[in-house]
Amino acid sequence: MGSGGTGRVERFSLRSAYGEALLELGRRRKNVVVLDADLALSTQTARFRKAFPDRFFDMGIAEADMIDTAVGLATTGKLVFVSTFAMFAVGKPWEQIRNSAAYSGVTLNIVATHSGISVGEDGSSHQCIEDMALIRIIPGTTVIAPADDIATYALVTKLAEHKGLSYMRLTRPNLPRIYAEGESFEIGKAKVLKKGTQATIVATGSLVWPSLQAADILAEEGISIGVIDMHTVKPLDSKPVIETAKRTGFIVTAEEHTVIGGLGEAVASLLAEHHPTRIKRIGIRDRFGESGSCDELMDFFGFTPEAIAKEIKEAL
DSSP: OOOTTSOOOOEEOHHHHHHHHHHHHHHHOTTEEEEESSOHHHHTTHHHHHHOGGGEEEOOSOHHHHHHHHHHHHTTTOEEEEEEEHIIIIISSHHIIIIIIITTTOOEEEEEESBSGGGOTTOTTTOBOSHHHHHHTSTTOEEEOOSSHHHHHHHHHHHTTOOSEEEEEOOSSOEEOOSOTTOOOBTTBOEEEEOOSSEEEEEOGGGHHHHHHHHHHHHTTTOOEEEEEOOEEESOOHHHHHHHHHHHSEEEEEEEEESSSSHHHHHHHHHHHHSOOEEEEEEEOSSOOOOSOHHHHHHHTTOSHHHHHHHHHHHO
16 A cells, blocks of 8 residues: 555555464364465465465365365365465355355355455456455355454454354555554454544455544544444444444445445445435446556555545545
């Protein structure tokens, strides 16, 4: 993400946090197994492979086979984690995810890295901006997008007790740390980070930090904006969204994902049914990504703190 006037900020790897969480789960539970599709170094599952080689399976570039194999292992009582890039984790084996995994009701955790346009120079073919929508529409699924490394570690460990098909999307670039060590998280329960009186940003994943920065920018102008980290996009935590909609009358959603079928649409549907509210969705419109550096792309798509603040100010 572009730092755009926010100063130098230390950033931390969500992928490394995932690798560390897998190691901890592997030590605690002998039934944990990990599958990867020839990208273990990039996804950081290689750490688990080194520690527990007999419980790691590199499936090669055969993602559909990887999901089916994972389902088979899950039926034998294994706690299975599957990883590759988001484009390959969801786009290629969607039929197997729907019919073999979700429909059969097994517990399976898909943790995908390199999601969204922040993948960078790899271009639109590798920039998966539809993944949350593709999983969200499958019945009974859970969709998670952590905002930093602390949230990633905590939520991965929570998956060990979570039932059904879960999908977690992680970013390629490191992200600023929002939470303190030891912060607690619950799957399906949002974190209210800041309360405001004029609007609230409901953000997920990589856009939580710039949303917080945007709220600070607007606060300097006397504009009161709240921020909610909706780390679990499905099931959506409806209570804080409805409460803040009643209080402020204006909701902004922010996601590094297409606005079609993602967080923005989930929040809009919720409010349409329970408390019709003015809403603005910040995300990727009906288009593909571009090739460029992460900073260039985050700026191009309007995901910097300044761009988010400008959009909100103009909409108020």
